[in-house]
Amino acid sequence: MSIKSVDERRLREVALTPDEYRAIVEQLKRAPNEVELGMLGVLWSEHCSYKSSKALLRRLPSTGPAVVQGPGENAGAVNIGEGWAAVFKIESHNHPSAIEPYQGAATGVGGIIRDVIAMGARPIALLDSLRFGPLPDSSRHLEGVIAGIGSYGNCIGIPTVGGEVYFEDCYANNPLVNAMCVGLVRTDQLMRARAEGTGNSLLLVGADTGRDGIHGASFASVELDDNSSERRPAVQVGNPFLEKCLLEACMDLAHTDAVVAIQDLGAAGLTSAVAECAGRVEGAGARIDVARVPRRERRMTPYDVMLSESQERMLVVVQRGREREVESIFHAWDLTSAVIGEVTDDGQLTVFDGRDQVARLPVSLLTDGAPMRRLVGFAPEPPFGLEIDALPPLADAGETLLRLLASPNLSSRRGVFRRYDHMVGDATLVPPGGDAAMLRVKGTRLGLAVTVDCNARYCHLDPHLGAQLAVAEAARNIIATGATPLAVTDCLNLANPDRPDVYWELEETIAGLAYACRTLELPIVSGNVSLYNDSNGTSAIYPTPVVGMIGVIDDYARRLGAGLRSEGDFVLLIGSSHNDLGGSEYLKVEHGHVAGRPPALDLTREQAVNRLVLAAAQSGYLHSAHDCAEGGMLVALAESCLLGGLGVRCPAIRPEPPLRLDAAFFGETPSRYIISVPSRAMPELQSLARRHHVELSLLGLAGGDVLEFEGQLKLSLAELREAWEVMLT
Amino acid sequence: MKFGVVVFPGTWSDRDCGWVIDQVLGAELTYLWHKEDDLKGCDCVILPGGFAYGDYLRTGAIARFAPVMERVGEFADGGGLVWGICNGFQVLCEAGLLPGALIRNASLEFRCEWTNLVVERKDLPFTSKCEEREVIRVPIAHGEGSYFADPATLSRLEQRGQVVFRYCDPDGRVVPGANPNGSLHNIAGIVNARGNVLGMMPHPERCSEAELGGTDGLKLFRSVAENALKVLVS
Numbered sequence: 001m002s003i004k005s006v007d008e009r010r011l012r013e014v015a016l017t018p019d020e021y022r023a024i025v026e027q028l029k030r031a032p033n034e035v036e037l038g039m040l041g042v043l044w045s046e047h048c049s050y051k052s053s054k055a056l057l058r059r060l061p062s063t064g065p066a067v068v069q070g071p072g073e074n075a076g077a078v079n080i081g082e083g084w085a086a087v088f089k090i091e092s093h094n095h096p097s098a099i100e101p102y103q104g105a106a107t108g109v110g111g112i113i114r115d116v117i118a119m120g121a122r123p124i125a126l127l128d129s130l131r132f133g134p135l136p137d138s139s140r141h142l143e144g145v146i147a148g149i150g151s152y153g154n155c156i157g158i159p160t161v162g163g164e165v166y167f168e169d170c171y172a173n174n175p176l177v178n179a180m181c182v183g184l185v186r187t188d189q190l191m192r193a194r195a196e197g198t199g200n201s202l203l204l205v206g207a208d209t210g211r212d213g214i215h216g217a218s219f220a221s222v223e224l225d226d227n228s229s230e231r232r233p234a235v236q237v238g239n240p241f242l243e244k245c246l247l248e249a250c251m252d253l254a255h256t257d258a259v260v261a262i263q264d265l266g267a268a269g270l271t272s273a274v275a276e277c278a279g280r281v282e283g284a285g286a287r288i289d290v291a292r293v294p295r296r297e298r299r300m301t302p303y304d305v306m307l308s309e310s311q312e313r314m315l316v317v318v319q320r321g322r323e324r325e326v327e328s329i330f331h332a333w334d335l336t337s338a339v340i341g342e343v344t345d346d347g348q349l350t351v352f353d354g355r356d357q358v359a360r361l362p363v364s365l366l367t368d369g370a371p372m373r374r375l376v377g378f379a380p381e382p383p384f385g386l387e388i389d390a391l392p393p394l395a396d397a398g399e400t401l402l403r404l405l406a407s408p409n410l411s412s413r414r415g416v417f418r419r420y421d422h423m424v425g426d427a428t429l430v431p432p433g434g435d436a437a438m439l440r441v442k443g444t445r446l447g448l449a450v451t452v453d454c455n456a457r458y459c460h461l462d463p464h465l466g467a468q469l470a471v472a473e474a475a476r477n478i479i480a481t482g483a484t485p486l487a488v489t490d491c492l493n494l495a496n497p498d499r500p501d502v503y504w505e506l507e508e509t510i511a512g513l514a515y516a517c518r519t520l521e522l523p524i525v526s527g528n529v530s531l532y533n534d535s536n537g538t539s540a541i542y543p544t545p546v547v548g549m550i551g552v553i554d555d556y557a558r559r560l561g562a563g564l565r566s567e568g569d570f571v572l573l574i575g576s577s578h579n580d581l582g583g584s585e586y587l588k589v590e591h592g593h594v595a596g597r598p599p600a601l602d603l604t605r606e607q608a609v610n611r612l613v614l615a616a617a618q619s620g621y622l623h624s625a626h627d628c629a630e631g632g633m634l635v636a637l638a639e640s641c642l643l644g645g646l647g648v649r650c651p652a653i654r655p656e657p658p659l660r661l662d663a664a665f666f667g668e669t670p671s672r673y674i675i676s677v678p679s680r681a682m683p684e685l686q687s688l689a690r691r692h693h694v695e696l697s698l699l700g701l702a703g704g705d706v707l708e709f710e711g712q713l714k715l716s717l718a719e720l721r722e723a724w725e726v727m728l729t
Numbered sequence: 730m731k732f733g734v735v736v737f738p739g740t741w742s743d744r745d746c747g748w749v750i751d752q753v754l755g756a757e758l759t760y761l762w763h764k765e766d767d768l769k770g771c772d773c774v775i776l777p778g779g780f781a782y783g784d785y786l787r788t789g790a791i792a793r794f795a796p797v798m799e800r801v802g803e804f805a806d807g808g809g810l811v812w813g814i815c816n817g818f819q820v821l822c823e824a825g826l827l828p829g830a831l832i833r834n835a836s837l838e839f840r841c842e843w844t845n846l847v848v849e850r851k852d853l854p855f856t857s858k859c860e861e862r863e864v865i866r867v868p869i870a871h872g873e874g875s876y877f878a879d880p881a882t883l884s885r886l887e888q889r890g891q892v893v894f895r896y897c898d899p900d901g902r903v904v905p906g907a908n909p910n911g912s913l914h915n916i917a918g919i920v921n922a923r924g925n926v927l928g929m930m931p932h933p934e935r936c937s938e939a940e941l942g943g944t945d946g947l948k949l950f951r952s953v954a955e956n957a958l959k960v961l962v963s
Contacts, residue, residue: 150839154780154839154841154870154872155739155780155783155784156741157741157742157779157780239783240780240783241738241739241780241782241783241784241785242783244738244739244741244780245738245739333738334738417841418840418841418842419838419839419840419841420839420841421839421841421870422841423841423868423870423932423935423941424741424742424745424778424870424935425744425745426744426745426748426749426934426935426938426941428941429940429941431942440940442748442752556940557940729838
């Protein structure tokens with residue numbers, strides 16, 4: 001079959017390959033028209049079709065006793081008890097944020113909020129995982145993204161309670177902006193975006209449709225190049241006020257049973273929303289009329305309307321005959337709504353412009369028709385090894401600690417999170433700045449712990465192990481608050497998968513995630529893949545599988561913070577330390593290398609340590625718990641001091657060979673926590689540790705305003721704070 | 730005793746204020762929709778935090794024209810208790826119920842953090858449960874909370890003792906370092922001359938339960954609950 005009928009430039013514009021075009025013609029038994037080509041182009045983009053990753057993603061575990069809704073809907077949902085479900089998802093907005101940091105980040109937040117609303121849940125928390133190139137060159141990205149996130153979250157009134165910010169050379173041209181939203185809904189009121197019921201009406205609500213964001217999904221599926229700034233019109237503009245009204249109106253929909261389904265309009269706009277809604281119901285189709293779509297610009301073509309990615313819009317499937325009842329709810333919030341079509345049973349998405357039919361495509365061709373790409377993975381040369389014995393011994397532990405605390409990757413994030421409203425909602429029990437944040441479920445004693453985490457340096461050095469470490473660390477963040485990890489959402493950020501080394505990274509990443517989540521019994525209930533995070537074919541990002549995790553504590557009165565609480569408490573290290581300097585922040589800051597193997601992870605040990613911490617927390621033995629992560633034991637200990645405003649006095653550390661002193665202080669062995677314990681609870685804790693076969697080492701006693709290891713380092717809290725609180729913005 | 734919490738499109742502290750009134754304080758609560766022009770017999774009207782009408786144009790600039798605001802103005806004129814928190818303070822200034830204006834924070838950034846406030850008036854229906862010059866801890870969350878007024882207005886406010894809350898250090902000293910937003914004279918909240926209309930940038934509804942980090946805000950709600958009826962009777 002010839003592809004002469006369509007010129008190649010046009011195909012490039014809609015980001016379809018000649019092979020994909022041939023597949024379309026074969027299945028339709030005719031050439032698609034312009035509108036159809038545009039619709040297929042966006043839905044077959046990597047961003048919407050997952051054509052490079054879908055086969056691999058099937059390996060991820062997504063079931064478990066708590067799962068109420070797994071992948072495939074607007075967001076995942078898990079049962080957290082007392083009739084409540086937590087609804088959550090993470091999504092990337094990397095490409096738009098690279099071009100237009102403020103609006104790119106703002107609309108990323110807006111989009112993920114709508115995913116949660118579409119499930120019928122009230123959003124209660126936002127988190128953001130951010131990565132930039134080194135400062136000061138990346139300050140435009142950093143400043144714009146933080147301002148954009150704040151502008152949206154603060155205005156709409158959903159607290160931003162957590163997140164992470166990292167700096168690494170590889171993100172200089174490709175910053176990463178991943179936004180996660182968590183919501184709550186009664187389990188019996190969970191909505192699903194299924195276009196059930198032939199003849200039911202399709203109601204489009206919220207913002208009018210403009211020309212903004214056309215081809216956004218396609219743009220997100222190619223590498224950035226020197227002309228990318230010309231794609232600025234493909235970046236949408238956010239209106240958080242409108243979304244706040246949309247949110248409240250959608251919450252009011254719970255009072256009627258006339259609503260069959262709600263679907264967010266995100267990437268690929270109306271085309272995707274209608275096709276996905278219909279695609280979830282066997283044999284269902286839809287007929288819509290673009291002439292009925294409220295617009296903000298004149299002379300928009302059917303093509304423009306179908307592909308627009310204007311923000312703050314939702315599609316609502318309404319029982320036939322009850323449209324006015326539903327529309328009155330939106331009108332109360334001064335929101336526009338219009339019946340634009342209806343559900344059919346012909347399996348076709350048919351688009352009219354008034355009386356003229358402008359497109360007719362099988363729903364299955366749109367949602368599942370994209371030929372899966374068979375890519376080849378090839379392991380690259382392993383990154384540089386690390387001769388640990390060649391590293392000079394630690395000269396001055398105190399000076400090194402101060403430099404680490406002041407390093408951009410480890411310094412205090414207070415300058416960032418004080419720019420986000422993290423208290424609105426009257427539910428924030430553990431504020432940002434520690435391990436996981438915790439929110440209460442009002443009207444119950446339940447606490448919901450939430451976190452996002454990934455150490456991409458580990459993933460660069462070993463993607464399989466790095467992905468496991470990301471899951472393990474997120475789980476430790478949750479456990480450090482006293483909560484039990486429950487489920488995961490993941491955002492896989494990688495470079496161009498057409499490169500065999502990158503596709504190999506994708507394979508390894510997913511295998512590592514699957515292994516860790518299966519072992520720790522954590523289902524992945526939602527997620528997102530963002531590929532092509534490279535520029536001009538050269539600078540590729542580290543594989544960055546960001547793990548979003550939630551956990552639950554039955555009674556939030558037993559929650560723990562990371563900061564030391566009481567003078568005289570015993571301060572201990574749970575878990576054992578090894579010479580884990582590979583990929584460490586110490587190695588980068590003090591020796592200038594990103595090298596070696598990431599710390600080995602033994603998930604059996606990890607589980608034993610976690611069980612001990614949870615058992616001790618539930619028995620009320622602990623006053624604080626903090627996960628040892630980047631910067632190792634000493635940085636974690638310094639953070640516990642700074643967060644609690646209390647010093648610690650410790651005898652000198654004399655590591656047993658072969659453990660090096662620098663590794664004992666700054667090595668990043670996983671499966672370790674810093675805890676503080678009142679002296680009366682020590683005997684019980686020690687016997688509990690023996691029962692769990694976990695090593696427990698006493699570091700020192702809490703008190704005073706100095707962090708000291710006798711003869712090795714002695715620093716006042718004021719000195720530590722001065723180093724740590726260099727503000728990023 | 731019945732509290733009315735006004736809901737503009739874009740308001741978000743309505744539910745937080747409502748939670749404290751209903752669940753913590755145990756007082757009667759009703760929400761007042763911006764399109765309504767009836768205060769439903771409330772004894773105290775709260776204008777809560779948020780971004781009313783998106784705060785487009787200027788914070789509070791559009792909200793003052795909402796139908797409910799006409800009733801709120803009459804209610805205030807008649808001596809009824811009106812309490813503007815954060816965005817509500819901005820609306821009260823725009824509506825002319827309080828003097829001055831709230832402008833962009835001196836840092837040019839949004840700030841969400843705990844602040845210390847010294848209570849300078851405890852003879853008001855809003856603060857009677859506080860001690861003389863008590864220092865209370867209350868969080869702020871705003872981008873435009875820097876109190877500004879012309880010199881004449883400012884000196885009139887000071888002379889008449891209309892400044893109710895000032896940002897201070899933990900020991901109650903009103904120092905520049907304790908000022909989170911560049912407010913003139915560290916002003917965090919003011920009252921009208923008659924003493925029945927209070928505007929404040931900090932959020933007492935966010936610190937009315939121990940698990941949220943403090944309970945100083947509850948003193949203000951308790952004060953109002955105790956005094957609102959007396960005010961109306963007098």
